[in-house]
Amino acid sequence: MRGRPVRVSYQKTGQDGQARTGVISTPRGEIRTPAFMPVGTAGTVKAMMPESVRETGADILLGNTYHLMLRPGAERVARLGGLHGFMNWDRPILTDSGGFQVMSLAGLRKLTEEGVTFKSHIDGSKHELTPERSMEIQRLLGSDIVMCFDECPALPASDEAVAESMRLSMRWAARSKEAFGDRPGHALFGIQQGGVTRDLRAESAEKLVEIGFDGYAVGGLAVGEGQEAMFGVLDYAPGMLPEDKPRYLMGVGKPDDIVGAVKRGIDMMDCVLPSRSGRTGQAWTRRGQVNIKNARHMDDPRPLDEDCTCPACRNYSRAYLHHVFRSQEIISSMLLTWHNLHYYQQIMEGMRGAIAAGTFAAWEDEFHAGRAEGDIEPV
Structure with missing residues (x-):
């Protein structure tokens, strides 16, 4: 720990338009921003070894409060040395609060001022999640960046419902801050x-800044509103948040979502898409999406992407990847997930370099032009 920061801090190192590059310093290592966080829902990025995830260029992983509290249990993880040791990842971990999963997965949930009671999607057992309990679970897990407990309504919803939900989340944010306490080496982010209502976003940001957090997330997007509406909110929402703190867009997204978010001032993102796509035979490349299930790849000796340096592209043909996916071999998920995560981290690296050089607009044009070309012609 010698020479490492005692507290989590953010330093912006460059800006091009609204796009920013910088470093989040933590006792467990630096996080280069813009940063994409692979999702390790239940203590694992599916189909990947932790050291392989690191090889793709990831500085930080996301763990899931809801899933880990249900199985294997936060107290058990704490007894076994915390999430870092449990899953063999010694770099930073961000844990979400559990609020989104309660909204999207849990059965028979009941929402009150105190918190949420719900039935587990695994076995139907009854649980309660409050701001205080969410902070306790994330402390037991030992995550470096902790998220406030919030309520996330599915869109579309009425302005009245969104306003009521937002104000409840702001009251929960204050309770989360109090329950979090003073924990050197750990950060708490408000959400x-x-x-998609500008006045409500402004009210929320004002309240969060008043409470005071180590970083700020833009929540409640990527929940069915569509890219155009999401970008519409991102045209103003990041600017409502403090300039000297990291800004995190939760649950995003496809490659063009990520580029568009960074263009609008976002520093951190996470999404299950690259790993989930890998398990279903979808590969993301510079020239768009490749469906390895398609018969056109059956006799193709070429790699997914001839310019990619991941193991799937260096060592295996499209024909092989097609074969192992069709044969339901585990190596298919491993190779395609590695490729997708590698590609996502290449996007982040490219954006960091372009922002630092003041060439983000040219980089973005090249990114979109490559995707517009579409996949290579069949053999």
């Missing part, structure tokens, strides 16, 4: 809510 801006307000749907």
Whole structure:
């Protein structure tokens, strides 16, 4: 730990338009921003070894409060040395609060001022999640960046419902801050809510800044509103948050979502898409998406992407990847997930370099032009 920061801090190192590059310093290592966080829902990035995830260029992983509290249990993880040791990842971990999963997965949930009671999607057992309990679970897990407990309404919803939900989340944010306490080496992020309504977003941001957090997330997007509406909110929402703190867009997304978010001032993102796509035979490349299930790849000796340096592209043909996916071999998920995560980290690296050089607009044009070309012609 010698020479490492005692507290989590953010330093912006460059800006091009609204796009920013910088470093989040933590006792467990630096996080280069813009950063994409692979999702390790239940203590694992599916189909990947932790050291392989690191090889793709990831500086930080996301763990899931809801899933880990249900199985194997936060107290058990704490007894076994915390999430870092449990899953063999010694770099930073961000844990979400559990609020989104309660909204999207849990059965028979009941929402009150105190918190949420719900039935587990695994076995139907009854649980309660409050701001205080969410902070306790994330402390037991030992995560470096902790998220406030919030309520996330599915969109579309009425302005009245979104406003009521946002104000509840702001009261929960204050309770989360109090329950979090003073924990050197760990950070607490607040979550801006307000749907796609500018006034509600402004009200939420004002309240969060008043409470005071180590970083700020833009929440409540990527929940069914569509890219155009999401970008519409991102045209103003990041600017409502402090300039000297990291800004995190939760649950995003496809490659063009990520580039568009960074263009609008976002520093951190996470999404299950690259790993989930890998398990279903979808590969993301510079020239768009490749469906390895398609018969056109059956006799193709070429790699997914001839310019990619991941193991799937260096060592295996499209024909082989097609074969192992069709044969339901585990190596298919491993190779395609590695490729997708590698590609996502290449996007982040490219954006960091372009922002630092002041060439982000040219980089973005090249990114979109490559995707517009579409996949290579069949053999």
